[in-house]
Structures are given as C-alpha cells and as structure tokens.
Amino acid sequence: MMHSLALFHRIAGSRVVVVGEGTAAEAKRRLIERAGGICCSEAEAHQARLAFVAVADGEKPHIIAHRLKQRGLLVNVADRPELCDFTLPSILERDPVIIAVSTGGASAGLAKHLRLRLEALLPVSLGKLAQALAAARDNIRTRWPASDDRRAALDEALSEGGPLDPLKDHGDDVVDRWINSSHQTSAAERIELLIVSDDPDDLTIKQVRLLGRADRIVYEASVTPEILARARADATQSVLGNEQPDERDSTGLTLILRRS
Template sequence: MNSACPMISSLPLFHRVAGQPVIVLGSGEAAEAKRRIVERAGGVVVDDMQEGIDKGARLAFIACDDPDAAQGDAIRLRCAGLLVNVVDRPELCDFTTPSILDREPVLVAIGTGGASAGLAKALRLRLEALLPQSLGELARKLGGARSALRERLPDAGERRRALDGALAASGPLDPLDENAANCVDEWVASGTSGRGGGVVEVVLRSADPDDLTLREARLLGSADLVAHEPGVPASVLVRARADASRVAIATGETPRAPDGLVVILRA
C-alpha cells in the first residue's frame, strides 16, 4: 500500500473581506458576478487598479476579454502583493471562487480548482437538498453554549467526544435534523459526558478509504490518537481529524492507550 502523502491542488480558506477594498476589473456578466460575490461578503468593490492598490486591497478579480490585457493586469497586481483571480484562466489564478452553499454562519464551499464550475454547482445543488435551513441556527446555538459546555466538561478531549456523539447521525444534535437547534440548551443542561476512550483496531481491506465502513470512518474521524502499521496509505490517514496525534507502529504492535480514543490501523 502506498504511504506517499496525497496532494491537493489548493489550500481551502475562508477570507474575511467585510469593509475591505477588493479590486474587480472588467465589464460584462462575468465581472458583475464577481462584484456580487464581493458585495455579498461585505467587501467594497473598487474598479480602478491603482486606487485599489493604494487602499490596501488584498484580493483582485479580473474579467477581461483580451487575454494579453488580463495577463498583464494579473502580473501588475501580483507584483503589488495581491492575490489574483482571472476569470476562465485557471493558470493565472492564485485562488478560485467555489460554489457556495449558504447556511450562515455555516458555509459549504465546493471547488474543482477551476476544472469545472458546472460540476461544483451540481454538487452544491445536491447538498442543498440535504442540509436543512436550520443548520445555521444550530451553529449559532452551539457557539452560544460554548462557555456552558466548557464549564460542564472542562477537559477538551471529553468535550470534543461529547460533541462528536451528539452531532453523529441520529444523535440529539444531528445536523440533518431540522429540530436539532432547539435541542442544544437541553443537551448542554443534561449533564451529558463524552464517549469513553479505549482502543479500536481497524484492519484495512484495501488502500481505498471508501472501503472503510461507516463505523470505521466515524471512529477514525473521532480518534485522539491514530496508530498505524507500515503500509497504511496516507489516503486513509487523512480521514482522521487533522489535530489527532499520529504514531507509526511495528506490524502487530499495540501501543499503550492514553486517555481518549485510540484507533489502530493495520495494513
């Protein structure tokens, strides 16, 4: 099994532009679409390059029919320290704009690295049908309950495991349940505790992470420590929480179990 680290083409980020200048150059439908995106995020559209640079803009969109002019503008803006998006020219882009599913403050951004905006839109529309409008309210309620939850569960690991359990499918705060937001206060007040730790072994059937069962994928995504034998592919390891500890072990070895959930991946 290949353990090389899988690469992604872009680093997904959410960029806050509210009240900030953003350069949008060009005219026509494509330029107007970029202006709407900027304004929707609270940014201040500036349509003059030098004015935007002087005002400290950090992002720029270029929607120009002349490819040479677009490339020249991109070079000048990049030399001034801005990140640049050139419509329909992914090779000139420092960033691309995803298809956005809005459940403010929950935002789901779907990107294809500029390969197919149509595919990104199709995926967004599928997800629109799955994610209820109440998802944003659930996020706000959880944010408001953060202090109370921290007081009830001071240990960060236990707090995270409690949230993992509550937010799991069919849990009391299942994000796909339209009534979940109404249950947050009751759940926090109930004295719920995190799921216990322990050691769970997962024997891989192949190098394909899609061959993980739903239970195995859930455990891997909740683990505090992931111990993996030689030959476990990085494509499986990346399914673990980004902040979970990882340790390589010898074939057949069982590590000492610290507090929390340990998942042992065996090739």
C-alpha cells in the first residue's frame, strides 16, 4: 500500500502560509515562489489552503500546526513527519517535466541522492520533447483517431530504443518526423507472464516494463495485489476467464499473468 497519494498541486497566484525563520523557512519560501505562489504569514491563513511550519522550538510546531489545521489548511512541519498532512519530495525539473522522489519523510537524504542519480540519466532535451508532444496533440489524434491505437503508438515510440526514447537527445522536429513517418503501430499483442513469487521485487526488468506498458491485465486469482500494483494505473484488470468480449478483441497489449 502506498503511504501517500502523489499529487502535483498548482499554487500559482495563491497564498501559502510560511511560519518560521532561518534556513529551513527560507528554503520553503524559495520553493513556493519558484512555483508561482505568494508567501504569507499566519495572519493571512484565511486566504490560504497550504501551510509550512519551520519552527524548532519544543512543542511550538505542534501547537502552530494544530492551530492551522483547525482553520482547514493542509500543513507540512519541517522534520516532524508525524505532524504532516503532506510531505515535500526531492524535485527534478525538465520543464514542463517534473519528477518527484519521496520517501514519505523517512529520509530526505535518500530522496535527494535518488534524484541526483536520475539527474544524470535524463537529457536536458526531455522538456522540449514534452512540449513538442503537447504541441502535436491534434496531429497525433488525427494520425491515430482510436485511443487504443494512439496509446500503442506512443508506447512504442517512447519505449527504449524507440524514435521518441525520452532518455536520448532529439532534434526539434523529432515528433513531426515520427508522426509523418511510414511506421505503423504494432498489432494487438497478448503476452503471457509466469509469476514465480508473491514478492514484486522478484519481477524481472522485462516483466516490470511489460506491466508498465500493458493496456489490459488478465490474471489468475492466485496473483497477489502487490504484483498487480506494479501495472500501469489506468490499465484494465480482470480475473482470467472473466474477461469481457471487447477485452479479448481489442487492440493494444494484453498481459496474462499466471502463477507458477
């Protein structure tokens, strides 16, 4: 089970309460301003929905957090995860791409170093690729009118070694060249995976990638929820033998999970 629901909250033009002084409080203010928010004091809490408390004085953080929560704000308290309604991840930005790494407050240092590893993997051009895909949205819909075909085409193009591989540097016209190429989307696939363990950490890299790509998951009842949780969040799931006719005949990738 996830410890938190991961969300990206738009705060541009909104007031955000920051209580405290010193390095920690200033870091929160810089982050809020970077996201377009307006830092304010507790006196203006009636105009805010979020609050950050960076006070290290004994029980004072608890008192301030309780007071702000009573006023309906979601509160983050520096170095006190037990008092937090939300936590701040370590952020990697390739505008408009934002990747957030969170440990739920367990270790900010670990989140930071995971982010630094990812920094070395992701090219600077990743943001331009995202912007090009957004600009080409209408052309992509015209080329692949059916949503399943469109998803399959994007999955294939963005996969490792594909024409839009996000871990490679690309020219400015890469998306247009992909749309206008003669390449055709692969036909519907049905792939069987043999699951040998109830532990998702025992999945192979290939199995994890397939779970992340699949449009539909059909599984034996003995496959555990922990394994199914590694599937794409919007993939349809059904127990083997209970699929609907449109699931068996549809396009895209269907994974059949069997337990050994």
